[in-house]
Amino acid sequence: MFGNRERESPDRRVRRTRRAIRQALVDLILIKGYEAVTVTDLINRADVGRSTFYAHFADKEEVLFSSLDELAELLRLVPATRSGTLLSFSLPLFQHLHEQRRLARALLGRRGAAVVRLRGEQIMAAVVRDELMAALPSEIPPPASLDMIVTCVTGAFMALMRRWADGELVATPAEMDAAFRAVVIPGLDAILTTRRSHPM
Amino acid sequence: MFGNRERESPDRRVRRTRRAIRQALVDLILIKGYEAVTVTDLINRADVGRSTFYAHFADKEEVLFSSLDELAELLRLVPATRSGTLLSFSLPLFQHLHEQRRLARALLGRRGAAVVRLRGEQIMAAVVRDELMAALPSEIPPPASLDMIVTCVTGAFMALMRRWADGELVATPAEMDAAFRAVVIPGLDAILTTRRSHPM
DNA sequence: CTTTTTTCGGGACACGCTGTTCAGTTATGA
DNA sequence: TCATAACTGAACAGCGTGTCCCGAAAAAAG
Numbered sequence: 129m130f131g132n133r134e135r136e137s138p139d140r141r142v143r144r145t146r147r148a149i150r151q152a153l154v155d156l157i158l159i160k161g162y163e164a165v166t167v168t169d170l171i172n173r174a175d176v177g178r179s180t181f182y183a184h185f186a187d188k189e190e191v192l193f194s195s196l197d198e199l200a201e202l203l204r205l206v207p208a209t210r211s212g213t214l215l216s217f218s219l220p221l222f223q224h225l226h227e228q229r230r231l232a233r234a235l236l237g238r239r240g241a242a243v244v245r246l247r248g249e250q251i252m253a254a255v256v257r258d259e260l261m262a263a264l265p266s267e268i269p270p271p272a273s274l275d276m277i278v279t280c281v282t283g284a285f286m287a288l289m290r291r292w293a294d295g296e297l298v299a300t301p302a303e304m305d306a307a308f309r310a311v312v313i314p315g316l317d318a319i320l321t322t323r324r325s326h327p328m
Numbered sequence: 329m330f331g332n333r334e335r336e337s338p339d340r341r342v343r344r345t346r347r348a349i350r351q352a353l354v355d356l357i358l359i360k361g362y363e364a365v366t367v368t369d370l371i372n373r374a375d376v377g378r379s380t381f382y383a384h385f386a387d388k389e390e391v392l393f394s395s396l397d398e399l400a401e402l403l404r405l406v407p408a409t410r411s412g413t414l415l416s417f418s419l420p421l422f423q424h425l426h427e428q429r430r431l432a433r434a435l436l437g438r439r440g441a442a443v444v445r446l447r448g449e450q451i452m453a454a455v456v457r458d459e460l461m462a463a464l465p466s467e468i469p470p471p472a473s474l475d476m477i478v479t480c481v482t483g484a485f486m487a488l489m490r491r492w493a494d495g496e497l498v499a500t501p502a503e504m505d506a507a508f509r510a511v512v513i514p515g516l517d518a519i520l521t522t523r524r525s526h527p528m
Numbered sequence: 529c530t531t532t533t534t535t536c537g538g539g540a541c542a543c544g545c546t547g548t549t550c551a552g553t554t555a556t557g558a
Numbered sequence: 559t560c561a562t563a564a565c566t567g568a569a570c571a572g573c574g575t576g577t578c579c580c581g582a583a584a585a586a587a588g
Binding site: 242291296 | 473476479483496512
Binding site for chain 3: 338339340341366367368378379382386387
């Protein structure tokens with residue numbers, strides 16, 4: 129009916145419909161949580177016909193992924209700061225999420241879908257891994273525990289984001305960033321500079 | 329029909345039935361993931377009548393919580409080592425999960441239920457928080473960022489457990505513990521000994 | 529402005545899962 | 559042995575899903 133990439137759909141009706149459905153999902157997630165949202169809920173709130181919904185999305189998960197692209201676009205705006213500082217994405221990311229709280233909470237918060245957090249974790253893990261590899265002096269082989277270290281860092285950051293998005297943690301982006309760095313940076317520094325003193 | 333505490337049920341049929349259903353849930357989670365498991369699946373695999381199921385559990389989530397008690401029992405076996413070492417629960421917990429891999433994977437792994445991980449995170453957060461408070465010199469007031477620090481530590485540990493349970497990380501309990509400590513202990517030490525040099 | 533194409537609306541449908549009920553059968557503990 | 563409690567199996571209404579169809583409305587093309 130239309131290609132996978134419907135960016136700038138020629139038809140205004142299509143854009144209107146898709147936007148309404150995506151917005152309805154975000155609203156409903158914040159109201160009752162992702163799991164509890166039904167397709168019937170979506171078409172009622174978006175005020176579109178049932179057949180119209182299925183003309184655009186296969187199921188509610190596809191709406192989720194569609195909304196996810198919005199977030200991904202935000203992340204693409206985060207400058208790929210290679211300023212020598214470890215985990216430099218932290219502060220800008222917190223700032224961006226702060227500006228888009230509503231969306232961030234719906235997608236990353238407790239009431240959001242587990243699959244979103246899982247995907248976010250994977251993306252972030254790749255970034256962290258690359259940073260650590262780059263920061264590692266080349267004469268030192270990457271430790272066998274690299275995956276574990278990356279998991280620790282990613283897990284800590286994701287947990288911070290989730291609780292912050294949910295309002296369980298009240299802090300400014302700068303404070304979030306400071307706490308995150310205070311916990312993980314000393315450990316990472318030690319790991320990156322140690323010459324295999326402790327076998328991992 | 330019977331009280332909440334059916335420990336040591338007098339009737340063998342009750343124990344048999346409940347055990348079969350709980351086991352069926354664990355099996356099915358490992359096969360198709362928690363979300364995809366239906367009550368119909370459970371009664372087929374456990375080979376019990378539909379009405380029998382609902383005589384024991386309100387829904388599949390209640391079966392999950394019932395199985396959760398098994399895990400909680402395991403955790404209660406983890407010695408509350410107050411040996412002065414920070415986060416001393418780490419190694420024994422990894423060891424216990426290693427011995428009960430199958431159950432741990434079903435409950436903590438990616439295919440498990442998000443609510444289980446959430447609950448585990450809360451329990452662990454309370455433990456970590458207490459440890460940090462105890463380790464904090466009394467003349468130093470708890471930092472405002474204590475919640476964030478606890479979240480980091482807990483998030484890191486939970487992420488390690490999940491990926492390990494899923495087989496995405498291959499390591500011995502000792503190696504898991506070492507990686508975890510290598511990342512978070514230096515940061516915690518610095519935070520616990522610093523006299524408010526950086527305002528948090 | 530007309531014609532053609534595309535999308536939308538809303539009802540109807542089969543399907544699968546849920547949770548309840550009930551009458552009849554089987555196992556258990558005393 | 560016997561009263562009691564648990565189990566079986568089937569039926570049932572309710573709800574959500576995903577599909578189909580056709581007439582109406584909007585957009586694009588001519």
